[in-house]
Amino acid sequence: MWKFIIRRIIIMFPQLVLLSVIVFILAQMMPGDALTGMALDPDMDPAQLEAMREDLGLNDPWYIQYFSWLGGVLQGDFGQSVAHALPVSDLIWVRLVNTFWLSLMSLFFVYILALPLGLISGRWNDTIADRIITGYTYIGFAAPLFIFALIMLFVFGFQLGWFPTGGSVEANTGGGLAYFWSKVYHLILPSLSLALIGTVTTVQYLRSEVIETKQKEFILTARAKGVPEQKVYTGHVFRNSLLPIAAVFGYEIAALISGSVFVERIFSYPGMGQLFLESIQIRDFSVVTALVLLFGVAAIIGALLSDIILSIVDPRIRIK
Numbered sequence: 001m002w003k004f005i006i007r008r009i010i011i012m013f014p015q016l017v018l019l020s021v022i023v024f025i026l027a028q029m030m031p032g033d034a035l036t037g038m039a040l041d042p043d044m045d046p047a048q049l050e051a052m053r054e055d056l057g058l059n060d061p062w063y064i065q066y067f068s069w070l071g072g073v074l075q076g077d078f079g080q081s082v083a084h085a086l087p088v089s090d091l092i093w094v095r096l097v098n099t100f101w102l103s104l105m106s107l108f109f110v111y112i113l114a115l116p117l118g119l120i121s122g123r124w125n126d127t128i129a130d131r132i133i134t135g136y137t138y139i140g141f142a143a144p145l146f147i148f149a150l151i152m153l154f155v156f157g158f159q160l161g162w163f164p165t166g167g168s169v170e171a172n173t174g175g176g177l178a179y180f181w182s183k184v185y186h187l188i189l190p191s192l193s194l195a196l197i198g199t200v201t202t203v204q205y206l207r208s209e210v211i212e213t214k215q216k217e218f219i220l221t222a223r224a225k226g227v228p229e230q231k232v233y234t235g236h237v238f239r240n241s242l243l244p245i246a247a248v249f250g251y252e253i254a255a256l257i258s259g260s261v262f263v264e265r266i267f268s269y270p271g272m273g274q275l276f277l278e279s280i281q282i283r284d285f286s287v288v289t290a291l292v293l294l295f296g297v298a299a300i301i302g303a304l305l306s307d308i309i310l311s312i313v314d315p316r317i318r319i320k
Contacts, residue, residue, distance in 0.1 A: 095271050
C-alpha cells in the first residue's frame with residue numbers, strides 16, 4: 001500500500017515540473033505584457049516605458065524569467081501583481097479560501113444528490129423513476145454549465161429572490177453566527193448550480209454499476225439464501241458499486257474547481273475563478289500564471305487522490 005502511494009507521488013513530481021513549464025510558456029505567448037493592462041499615461045515617454053519593462057524583468061529571455069519565477073514559487077512567492085500592487089500570494093489567498101468553501105459545498109451537494117439517485121435508478125431500472133432520473137442526466141450532459149448557472153441566477157436570484165445574486169457575504173455583517181450564516185447563504189445557489197451539473201456523471205456511473213452488480217452470481221446466491229432485498233442492496237450491491245465513485249472522486253474535485261471559473265463570474269462570487277478572468281482581461285500575467293498552475297496542481301492531486309482511494313477500495317489495482 002505505502003509502496004504504491006510513494007511511487008504515485010514520485011510520478012507526480014515530473015508532472016508538476018512539466019506543468020509549470022507549459023503554463024509559463026503559454027503565459028509568455030499571450031499578447032501584450034503585464035504593463036499592457038495597466039492604466040498608464042498614453043503620453044508616457046517610450047523610453048520610460050521601456051525602463052519599466054527592464055526593471056520588471058519583462059525583457060529577459062523566457063528561460064531566465066522562468067527560473068526566476070520557479071525559484072520564487074518554491075519559496076511560496078508567486079511574484080508581484082502589477083495591476084493590484086500586491087504580492088500574488090496575498091491576493092490569491094483570500095480568493096482561494098472562498099473557492100475552497102464553494103467547492104466543498106458543491107461536493108457535498110453532488111454526493112447528497114448523486115448517491116440516492118444513482119441507487120434508485122439502478123435498482124429500479126427501466127421504470128418511470130429511472131426514466132426521469134436518466135432524462136435529468138441527459139439534460140445535464142447537454143446543458144453548458146454557464147447557461148445553466150445563468151438560468152439558476154435569473155430564476156432563483158432575480159425572479160423569486162430566494163438567494164443573493166452576488167458576493168460572498170452580506171455587507172455590514174458582524175461576526176459569529178450571523179457572519180457564518182451569511183457565508184453559507186451566499187454559497188447555496190452557486191454551489192447548487194455546480195452540483196446539479198456535476199451530479200450527472202456520478203449518477204450514470206453508479207446506475208450502470210448497480211445494474212451490473214445486481215446480476216452477479218454472489219447477489220443471486222444471497223437472494224437464494226433468503227437475504228432480505230433491502231439488505232441485499234445496502235450490504236452487497238451498493239457497497240460493491242462504489243468503485244466507480246471512488247475512481248472519479250479526485251477528478252470530481254478538480255472539475256468543480258475548474259467549473260467554478262464560470263460560476264464565480266456569473267454569481268460575482270469573489271473566488272479564484274473570478275480573479276482568473278479579471279487578471280486575463282488586464283494582462284496581469286503573474287496572477288494568471290499562478291492561478292493556472294494552482295488549477296493544474298489541483299487536477300494532478302485529484303488524480304493522485306483517486307488512485308489512492310481506488311487502491312484502498314480495490315487492492316487488485318495496486319502496483320506491486
